Structures are given as structure tokens and as C-alpha cells.
Amino acid sequence: MADPDTPARRPRRGSGAVTLHDVAKLAGVAPITASRALNSPEQVSAEVRQKVADAVARTGYVPNLLAGGLASRRSRLVAAVVPAISGLVFLETVQSLTQALAERGYQLMLGQSGYSGSREDALLEAIIGRRPDGIVLTGILHSAEGRRRLMASGIPLVETWDLTPTPIDMLVGFSHEAVGKAVAHFLHGKGRQRLTVVSGDDERARRRSQAFQAAAVALGLPEPRAVFVPAPTTLQRGRDGLAELLQADEAPDAVFCSSDLLALGVLTEARVRGLAVPEQLAVVGFGDLEFAAALAPALTTVHIKGAAIGQQAAQFIVDRAEGRAVPQRVIDIGFHIVERAST
Amino acid sequence: MADPDTPARRPRRGSGAVTLHDVAKLAGVAPITASRALNSPEQVSAEVRQKVADAVARTGYVPNLLAGGLASRRSRLVAAVVPAISGLVFLETVQSLTQALAERGYQLMLGQSGYSGSREDALLEAIIGRRPDGIVLTGILHSAEGRRRLMASGIPLVETWDLTPTPIDMLVGFSHEAVGKAVAHFLHGKGRQRLTVVSGDDERARRRSQAFQAAAVALGLPEPRAVFVPAPTTLQRGRDGLAELLQADEAPDAVFCSSDLLALGVLTEARVRGLAVPEQLAVVGFGDLEFAAALAPALTTVHIKGAAIGQQAAQFIVDRAEGRAVPQRVIDIGFHIVERAST
DNA sequence: GTGAAAGCGCTAACAC
DNA sequence: GTGTTAGCGCTTTCAC
Numbered sequence: 001m002a003d004p005d006t007p008a009r010r011p012r013r014g015s016g017a018v019t020l021h022d023v024a025k026l027a028g029v030a031p032i033t034a035s036r037a038l039n040s041p042e043q044v045s046a047e048v049r050q051k052v053a054d055a056v057a058r059t060g061y062v063p064n065l066l067a068g069g070l071a072s073r074r075s076r077l078v079a080a081v082v083p084a085i086s087g088l089v090f091l092e093t094v095q096s097l098t099q100a101l102a103e104r105g106y107q108l109m110l111g112q113s114g115y116s117g118s119r120e121d122a123l124l125e126a127i128i129g130r131r132p133d134g135i136v137l138t139g140i141l142h143s144a145e146g147r148r149r150l151m152a153s154g155i156p157l158v159e160t161w162d163l164t165p166t167p168i169d170m171l172v173g174f175s176h177e178a179v180g181k182a183v184a185h186f187l188h189g190k191g192r193q194r195l196t197v198v199s200g201d202d203e204r205a206r207r208r209s210q211a212f213q214a215a216a217v218a219l220g221l222p223e224p225r226a227v228f229v230p231a232p233t234t235l236q237r238g239r240d241g242l243a244e245l246l247q248a249d250e251a252p253d254a255v256f257c258s259s260d261l262l263a264l265g266v267l268t269e270a271r272v273r274g275l276a277v278p279e280q281l282a283v284v285g286f287g288d289l290e291f292a293a294a295l296a297p298a299l300t301t302v303h304i305k306g307a308a309i310g311q312q313a314a315q316f317i318v319d320r321a322e323g324r325a326v327p328q329r330v331i332d333i334g335f336h337i338v339e340r341a342s343t
Numbered sequence: 344m345a346d347p348d349t350p351a352r353r354p355r356r357g358s359g360a361v362t363l364h365d366v367a368k369l370a371g372v373a374p375i376t377a378s379r380a381l382n383s384p385e386q387v388s389a390e391v392r393q394k395v396a397d398a399v400a401r402t403g404y405v406p407n408l409l410a411g412g413l414a415s416r417r418s419r420l421v422a423a424v425v426p427a428i429s430g431l432v433f434l435e436t437v438q439s440l441t442q443a444l445a446e447r448g449y450q451l452m453l454g455q456s457g458y459s460g461s462r463e464d465a466l467l468e469a470i471i472g473r474r475p476d477g478i479v480l481t482g483i484l485h486s487a488e489g490r491r492r493l494m495a496s497g498i499p500l501v502e503t504w505d506l507t508p509t510p511i512d513m514l515v516g517f518s519h520e521a522v523g524k525a526v527a528h529f530l531h532g533k534g535r536q537r538l539t540v541v542s543g544d545d546e547r548a549r550r551r552s553q554a555f556q557a558a559a560v561a562l563g564l565p566e567p568r569a570v571f572v573p574a575p576t577t578l579q580r581g582r583d584g585l586a587e588l589l590q591a592d593e594a595p596d597a598v599f600c601s602s603d604l605l606a607l608g609v610l611t612e613a614r615v616r617g618l619a620v621p622e623q624l625a626v627v628g629f630g631d632l633e634f635a636a637a638l639a640p641a642l643t644t645v646h647i648k649g650a651a652i653g654q655q656a657a658q659f660i661v662d663r664a665e666g667r668a669v670p671q672r673v674i675d676i677g678f679h680i681v682e683r684a685s686t
Numbered sequence: 687g688t689g690a691a692a693g694c695g696c697t698a699a700c701a702c
Numbered sequence: 703g704t705g706t707t708a709g710c711g712c713t714t715t716c717a718c
Contacts, residue, residue: 015416015474017497019695030705035697045703060495065472066418067695070409070710073358077452077473085428086438095429098455102462107469109420110453112441119445126450129408130420131358152403154360236637265637272639294579294608296615362711373689378713388687410711413694 018059026055038063069131078317079109079127080136083202087232089259089287089306090138093160096310097136104318106133113139120146128153134317136160140203156320158313161304162204163332170320172312172331176204179302179335180211183256183284186337188219192254192282195224198241198262200231205258208286212256225252233258238265246273253281254343260285260292263299267342282343297341304335361402369398381406412474421660422452422470423479426545430575432602432630432649433481436503439653440479447661449476456482463489471496477660479503483546499663501656504647505547506675513663515655515674519547522645522678523554526599526627529680531562535597535625538567541584541605543574548601551629555599568595576601581608589616596624597686603628603635606642610685625686640684647678 024034029048037044037052044052055061069075078101082090098108109132111123124146127135134156141147147168150157157169162176187195195216199209206228213224227244229237238257242265245252257263263285270277277283277297285292285301292299312331319326367377372391380387380395387395398404412418421444425433441451452475454466467489470478477499484490490511493500500512505519530538538559542552549571556567570587572580581600585608588595600606606628613620620626620640628635628644635642655674662669 014694017695020697021695031695032697032706033704036704039697043703048703060492062468062471062492062496064413064474064695065469066409066413066474067710068697070407070413070712071695071697073697073710075409076469084438086434091429094453095427095455098453102455102466102469105469107473108453110437110441110451111445112438123445125405126408126419126445126448128405130450131407131409149403149405153405234637235634239637261634264634268637268639291578291604291607294577294582294611296611357710360711364711374711375690375713376688379688382713386687391687407711410694411713413696414711414713416694416713 017064018061020061020063023052023055023059023061026059027051073131074321075131075133076106077109077130077132078106078134078136078314079111079130079132080138081111081113081123081127081141082138083114084112084232085110087259088261088289089304090161092306093138093310093313096307097314098310100311100314101318104314106314106318106321113142124149128155131155133321134158136313136317156317158316160309160313163330167330170316170326170329172309172316172333174304174333174335176207177211179286180208180213180256181215182335182337183208183302184212184215184219184221184224186339187254187256187282187284187343188216188221190254190282190343193221194250194252195221195254195256196245196252197224197226197256197258198238198245198266199226199228199256199258200233200262201228202231205231205233205286208258209256224256229262233262235261235265235268238262238267239269240265242266242269251280254284255281256284256286258286260287260289260299260301263301263342264291264295267295267297267299278341278343284337284343288338292338293340295342300340300343301338302335303338305333308333360407361404363404363406366395366398366402366404369402370394416474417664418474418476419449420452420473420475421449421477421479421657422454422473422475423481424454424456424466424470424484425481426457427455427575428453430602431604431632432647433504435649436481436653436656439650440657441653443654443657444661447657449657449661449664456485467492471498474498476664477501479656479660499660501659503652503656506673510673513659513669513672515652515659515676517647517676517678519550520554522629523551523556523599524558525678525680526551526645527555527558527562527564527567529682530597530599530625530627530686531559531564533597533625533686536564537593537595538564538597538599539588539595540567540569540599540601541581541588541609542569542571542599542601543576543605544571545574548574548576551601552599567599572605576605578604578608578611581605581610582612583608585609585612594623597627598624599627599629601629603630603632603642603644606644606685607634607638610638610640610642621684621686627680627686631681635681636683638685643683643686644681645678646681648676651676 024031159171162173197209199205227241288301288303367374502514505516540552542548570584631644631646
């Protein structure tokens with residue numbers, strides 16, 4: 001029973017899903033009115049609001065955000081890039097970011113760049129191509145080309161977990177150098193003399209370790225020996241790290257670990273070897289993951305407000321996306337050493 | 344210097360970004376030809392391919408995937424829903440899923456439903472609205488309404504980490520009941536008599552625990568006492584759990600924990616109390632996270648091939664998205680008990 | 687192998 | 703407060 005007016009050219013058929021058009025027809029209004037009833041209800045009469053709501057409920061309409069994003073140039077999508085979620089340190093940040101964004105009606109897209117940065121370019125293309133309302137970068141961006149593309153894209157960008165001297169756009173982080181220095185001073189203040197480091201070999205962990213070593217030397221201590229293990233850090237690598245440190249002539253009396261997981265490994269290895277913590281060996285971690293406080297002995301560690309970083313990053317991006325001014329574009333969120341039984 | 348032909352009506356200006364149109368003009372071809380040069384190069388002459396590639400490089404063109412997705416009805420986006428990434432058990436799955444999808448040109452969108460399921464509806468709307476090419480569900484979907492919407496959306500769906508009798512669409516998982524039963528048999532085989540459980544209170548952990556209890560009874564053992572702690576599980580809750588179990592008249596000689604983190608807590612508490620593992624107390628975890636093997640004593644635990652689950656889920660969705668048949672829609676990936684020093 | 691036309695489903699811009 | 707029109711940037715369909 002073909003319509004006699006049907007043109008010869010076969011029209012492109014839609015996906016079959018309910019569209020705003022269908023809702024509008026059912027509600028007896030124009031599509032744009034239905035759109036307003038859903039997106040800016042205050043612009044529309046209570047009666048229309050009700051009719052549209054009914055039509056939505058009856059049809060099971062779900063707005064097509066691809067179409068909406070294309071038309072409005074607001075995707076309500078935010079991309080986050082982390083080296084690898086299995087690193088654990090960023091988990092809290094990702095979690096709070098997801099949540100803070102969800103509360104404001106935005107969705108998180110997660111990308112993993114890997115610690116090496118090989119897939120970085122493809123990842124950036126996939127991200128920029130989706131025209132997210134913002135990008136959150138956690139950990140360094142390896143390629144200069146990548147930085148250029150991001151700047152060229154004009155998408156609001158937040159760098160986190162670091163305090164670079166030349167931020168691309170916005171930034172919420174802390175100084176890794178300051179962390180290294182603070183831990184050296186802390187251990188020195190505890191009377192420790194033979195400091196050492198077990199660290200992941202990623203760039204920021206290295207910077208903490210180097211600052212730690214430099215500060216120790218500045219305090220008149222011998223230069224701390226350092227063992228670097230491949231990132232991401234694991235318990236096993238912490239055990240291996242301590243084992244390696246113990247091969248030297250002089251036994252260390254303190255270890256600074258670049259992650260709590262490494263520190264747990266060091267604690268484990270020390271226990272197995274009958275090395276008393278903190279009496280013979282002080283152990284300091286980094287991250288203050290949940291388990292740090294519950295270990296026995298409880299782990300002294302550097303606390304980073306990961307949740308606050310995520311929330312602030314969300315705030316930055318949503319403010320920008322909604323056209324609000326962002327006066328303060330760089331925030332040093334700081335850190336603090338949580339002293340527990342392991343030192 | 345206004346163009347005299349400019350109509351009175353102000354035209355809607357674009358985002359200012361480079362479009363396929365610009366690339367095509369620069370390459371001296373029609374937009375559709377430029378599109379083909381990028382998306383199906385084999386349909387186009389080498390010469391055109393080169394000219395388009397040059398134009399892309401010169402302009403820094405990044406395809407707008409929102410527009411492409413709207414027109415082609417393929418978003419190259421896959422959504423994953425987990426209760427909370429901080430739960431750790433799903434990390435490996437999410438990681439491998441992200442990676443497997445990225446290799447095939449798809450991007451992962453991550454949603455967290457929370458263990459309670461309160462935000463679930465809003466999350467589903469945000470997901471379905473983006474017309475992903477697939478959805479991966481990890482952990483149960485709480486609301487029946489949610490299930491209905493997902494089915495109605497027609498989006499390929501993979502349920503994971505479980506083996507429900509009535510899958511919505513595709514499924515890759517294992518039986519939690521079988522896990523509980525296997526662990527009970529394992530401990531019984533080791534000669535343990537007074538079995539107990541420390542479990543998260545989420546639905547699947549409960550099912551493992553109940554199957555564990557039922558199997559113990561079937562083996563002629565007394566019914567294992569169970570302590571349930573709020574999900575997500577943590578080290579501290581493992582410590583608390585064991586403390587509570589030890590208050591009873593008869594001390595347990597085995598604990599089955601619903602996660603490795605809980606097990607680490609139990610190990611820690613046992614050590615603090617001078618309870619020898621495995622001599623006085625056998626401990627079994629669940630998940631086989633990286634640290635399980637490196638602990639002292641090394642943790643016996645249930646290994647789940649989280650990475651394989653992620654890869655298979657990716658395979659399922661990509662196959663469907665690209666129109667390939669998926670003959671086997673339900674895969675039991677199994678599990679196995681990794682025996683280590685803690686039992 | 688290449689192109690013209692017509693949308694995908696939505697919203698910005700302008701009327702009334 | 704509501705409607706009309708014209709796109710957003712891309713790809714499908716059909717034609718050559």
C-alpha cells in the first residue's frame with residue numbers, strides 16, 4: 001500500500017528509534033517546543049510541560065545526544081586520560097571525577113595512554129574527534145605533537161597530579177619535588193641517617209625520588225641509594241626493591257617508596273627477613289590508599305587529596321563549558337605526610 | 344567589508360573547526376570522496392588518497408565523530424558499567440576491555456552505578472542517549488525498569504562476571520555458586536572443619552557465600568558462620584571481619600573471603616593476634632589480584648580471568664557492531680583455585 | 687572511481 | 703510562550 005506520492009528515490013530510513021519528532025507530534029506541539037520542555041522547562045507553559053512529559057513516558061523516548069551535541073556544540077562528555085587505571089593511585093581521582101561530572105549531567109570517557117606513550121596519538125584523535133566539553137589529563141603527555149593538537153583543538157583542558165611550570169590551560173596538582181624534599185626532611189627529623197628509595201620509573205616518581213635524594217644531601221646525609229622498578233608498581237616489585245637494597249654493605253634505616261603498593265612490598269619483605277619496622281627500618285609510602293592505615297604496622301605515607309583533584313577538575317571543566325569565568329586556573333592542592341607506625 | 348549577497352538572516356556559524364568540507368576543497372574533490380579516502384581508502388584512487396592525506400596533514404583535520412555517528416548510526420563508542428572501580432576486582436576487566444576496544448578503533452565510556460543502584464536510571468539514560476555500539480554490564484543491574492530500557496534500546500549488550508539463567512543478550516562470566524561450592528570442597532579436602540566466611544554484602548558475593556555454606560553443610564560440616572561487611576570491601580573490613588569471627592566460642596580454622604583485599608585484612612589481623620596461617624587458620628581470597636601471590640604467606644585465592652572477560656566482551660560487541668554473526672552468545676569462562684601458602 | 691542530493695535528530699536564530 | 707527555518711558535519715543512496 002505505497003503512497004502514490006512516494007518519490008522514486010528511496011528515502012533514507014531512520015534508525016527506527018523514537019525521536020523528538022514523534023514525541024512532539026504525540027504532545028501536539030512543534031519539535032522545538034518539545035525540546036524546550038525537556039531542556040529548559042522554565043521557558044514553557046506548565047501545560048505543555050505536562051503533555052510532553054506524558055508523551056516521553058508513553059513512547060520511552062531517549063534523546064539522541066549525538067544529534068544534540070552536533071547541533072548545540074556541547075557534547076556533555078568529558079574525556080580523562082590516565083597512564084593505566086591499574087596503577088591505583090589515580091583511582092580515587094577517576095572515581096570522584098566520574099561522580100562529580102555525573103551530578104552535573106556530564107559523562108566520563110576513559111582513555112589509557114600507557115606508561116610509554118605509544119598509543120597516545122591515536123587516543124588523542126579518538127578523544128578530540130568526539131568533541132568533548134573538556135579533557136582531564138592525569139600524568140604527563142609524552143609527545144609535544146600531542147600537546148600542540150590539544151591546544152589547537154580549543155577544548156578546555158585540565159592537567160592534574162602535577163604542577164608544571166607551563167600549564168597548557170588549567171591545572172590542579174602538587175609539586176612532586178616538594179614531596180621528595182618533605183619526606184627527606186621528615187625522615188631526617190626522625191633521626192634516620194641511611195635513606196634509600198624504591199621507586200617506579202615513571203617520570204613523576206623519578207622527580208620525587210631525585211628531589212628526595214637532593215634534599216638528603218643538602219641535609220648533610222649520604223646520597224640515598226635508589227632502586228628503580230618498572231611502572232606500574234606492584235607489591236612484588238617492592239619486595240624485590242628492598243631485597244636489592246639490602247645487598248649493599250650498609251643496611252638502610254629508611255626507605256621512601258613511590259607508591260603504597262611498593263611500600264607494602266617493602267613491609268612484607270622486611271617482615272620475612274626479620275627486619276623490624278620501624279625499629280630497624282622506617283618505611284614511607286605514597287598515595288595513602290585505603291589499606292595504608294589498616295596495615296600492621298600502619299603505613300606512614302604521603303596523602304594526596306585525589307578526590308579533591310577530581311572534583312576541582314570537574315568544576316573547572318563544567319564552569320568553562322557553561323561559559324563561566326575561571327579566574328584561578330592553577331591550583332596547588334598540596335599534600336601532607338600522614339605519620340603512622342611504620343616510621 | 345560585508346559580502347553584498349549576504350542574506351539579512353544571520354547564518355548559523357560553525358564551530359570554526361576544520362571540516363571535511365575544507366579538506367575536500369583543498370584536495371580538489373567532493374566531500375564524499377574525501378570521506379571515502381579516509382574511511383574506505385580502497386574505494387578511491389591512489390592519487391586522490393594522497394591529495395586528501397596531504398590536505399588532512401596541512402589543515403590538522405580531526406573528523407567529527409558526533410556527526411559521523413549521527414549519519415552512520417555507528418558511534419564507535421562502547422559503554423561499560425561497573426558498581427565502582429575502586430572495588431579493584433573489575434580493574435583488570437576494564438583495563439583489558441579498554442585496550443581491546445582501542446585496538447579495534449572503539450572508545451570506552453565508563454559509568455559507575457554504585458553498589459546501591461540509586462543513580463542507575465540516570466546513568467542508563469546518559470548511556471543510551473549516546474547511542475553506543477555496545478554496552479558492557481559488570482555486576483548486576485538493579486532495576487527491572489533498567490533491564491527493560493536496555494532491551495528496548497536494541498543496543499548489543501554483554502553481561503559479565505556472572506552466569507545468569509536468563510541473559511538479556513550476550514554474556515561472559517562464571518558461576519558464583521560454583522565458586523562457593525568449589526572453595527568449600529577445597530577446604531574440606533584440606534581437612535578443615537570449622538569453616539567461616541567474611542563477605543561483602545553485594546549480591547554476587549552473597550551468592551558465593553551462600554553456596555559455600557550450603558556445600559559445607561552438604562559435606563557434613565557445621566554450617567559456616569558468615570560475617571557480611573558493606574561493599575566495597577577493604578582491608579580494614581577484613582580485619583574487622585576476622586575479629587568478629589573470633590569472638591565466637593569456637594575458633595574457625597578456615598576463612599573464605601569475598602575479595603583478596605578482605606583476605607589481606609584477615610591475614611593482617613591473624614598475624615597481629617598471633618594466629619598462625621595456615622597452621623591455625625587457612626585463608627582463601629577471591630580475585631587473584633597481583634598482590635595475592637606476593638604476600639607472605641602467599642594467598643590461596645580464586646582466580647578469575649578478568650582480562651579474558653574484557654577481551655571476549657570486546658569481541659562480542661565489535662562482531663555485532665560490524666554485522667558479524669555471534670553464534671555462541673553465552674560463555675562460561677570458568678575459574679580456578681590457585682593454591683598457595685595460606686592454606 | 688567520483689559526485690549530487692538528501693537526510694541523521696537535534697537546537698540556534700529569528701519571528702510572531 | 704510557541705513556531706519556522708536553517709543548519710551542525712557527516713554519510714547513505716542513487717546516478718554517472
